[in-house]
Amino acid sequence: MKSLLDRFLSYVRVDTQSDPKSDSTPSTDKQWVLAKQLFEELKDIGLVEVTMDEKGYIMATLPANLEKEVPVIGFVSHYDTSPDFTATGVNPRIIKDYDGKDIVLNSEKNIVLSPDYFEDLLLYKGQDLIVTDGTTLLGADDKAGVAEIVTAMEYLIAHPEIRHGKVRIGFTPDEEIGRGAHHFDVEQFGAEWAYTMDGSQIGELEYENFNAARAKITARGKSVHPGYAKDKMVNAIGIITEFASRLPGEEVPEKTSGREGFFHIHHLEGSIESASLEMIIRDHDRARFEDRKRFLELIVAELNQKYPNALDIEMKDQYYNMREKVEPVYHIVEIAKEAMEQLGIAPIIKPIRGGTDGSQLSFKGLPCPNIFAGGHNFHGKYEYVPIQSMEKAVEVIIRICELTAGKS
The missing domain is CATH 3.30.70.360 (Alpha-Beta Plaits)
Structure with a gap:
């Protein structure tokens, strides 16, 4: 099995920046590089019904391993990165056992990631952080989510003793320019509900957005x-x-x-x-x-x-605000909340000051709350992600699959 870290690092080194001025889907040809890599990887780890359409939307299935009928659920992330800051030549660095002090990202340009300005850094003292070299964004938004979903699916395939229903996964282009769900075929996806793995701080669980x-x-x-x-x-x-x-x-x-x-x-x-x-x-x-x-x-x-x-x-x-579509099926939020609590994660339920693919998917008939992927300071050179947060996100995905099967 490929490690979560290695998988994530391989993804962020591929430039997948989207372009709002383009009319094509994906909006940039370079997104196809990672899309094709993901398409092959999903087949290699043992998922079935792996598809990629002419617009770069990828879907795959983890078959159920129990006989009773349970809801089909899904997990969705996007593989493009923001046009707000360059993603060419991403050179990630790992800060082991973070000591709570300033992190010099680039000494030549005097670019420093400091807890004096980014106070959230202190939440991760003693953990391992993945940071940039100060010249690009990192791409944890949302390649952390992609890596977490793939890793969770590979783990479930390798551990058939964990009982779960049918799970669908989907990866989209162009979310950062507001088009990630435009061509997402909800009927083909075939899930009763899904979760986007596209939040920030560990514990975030969101079903409201702008x-x-x-x-x-x-x-x-x-x-x-x-x-x-x-x-x-x-x-x-x-x-x-x-x-x-x-x-x-x-x-x-x-x-x-x-x-x-x-x-x-x-x-x-x-x-x-x-x-x-x-x-x-x-x-x-x-x-x-x-x-x-x-x-x-x-x-x-x-x-x-x-x-x-x-x-x-x-x-x-x-x-639009997905709250009006998620509240009628609020049990899907409660399942994610319970999964976090069982793993010792304090849920942080709050409105998103932005949007995710889930907001559009919810209005297309696929209720889709958002779960943390672990990253911070998206869309810029100060972006970072704690490895431990990503690992916890993988555990949450697995536990949601278990809980959904157990509650049916």
Whole structure:
């Protein structure tokens, strides 16, 4: 059997960064490298019904090893990594028996992973951490989840004394750009419910997430020589920054937490003739989410009165809060909670300040809470994952399979 650590390290060294500007699925050809590797690996460890479609969605089956009929459950993770930070040349390093002090990731560039800033590090004093070299992200989001699922399935195959029903697993591309579940065939997957292994800190168990939309606001201007511009020039940059100034200053990611929603401008460019900004809108409450979108439309309408027909807005919903789909089958959360408690893990049930494939899958008919994969500081050079957290995630998967069979 391949070790969890070796499996994870082999995955993160493959660059699978997705691209929001691409219309293909997967959005980048390099995702196919790991997809094909996973496809072969699942067959090699003994899973059956291993498939990979033309869009890079991978599914496989661990057959039941007991005679009674029990629910078919699933586990899902994504193999792409965020476009927010480079994933080329990932060079992971293992910090054995972490001492609670600063970790120098890159001495030449003076990049330090410090508990003074990232306090969660102190939770893992005495454990073994996998960190970056300070020049790339790590890819624990969500290659930790992929490695944990594959390792758990291999363990169950090697230990038939552990009784379980039929288990389906699925790996998706492009989750980081909001498309991970777009082409996921829930009917083909054939599970009654599933769990995404895509959370962070050990113990996280989530069945609430943001309602999410994205928006692009474009401003049109008129360029005139600045010396003769009075009452003639229309500066698109000025209009787009005026739009941005109308947004509530306290409702941004860096000033909100818990169930507080936000507006987040993540891209801004322009000239006098044309300027645009791209942003995301997030809120756990559906009514407030709709209010936020109407607020943006109102700003555009008001500015178009001031600068006739200068602004356009394009807005599109991305996903919704899966709570409304999971609560009616809350026993699936309770099974995961019980699995953690039996393993000595304190469940941390809290809303996700983001989304997972599970949010879209839940609305496609596959209720799908989210379970920790172990990583921290996703999407950047300070990303790390404790090996012990990954090992516990594997144990949780196995115990959920046992509990589901035992409760039927």
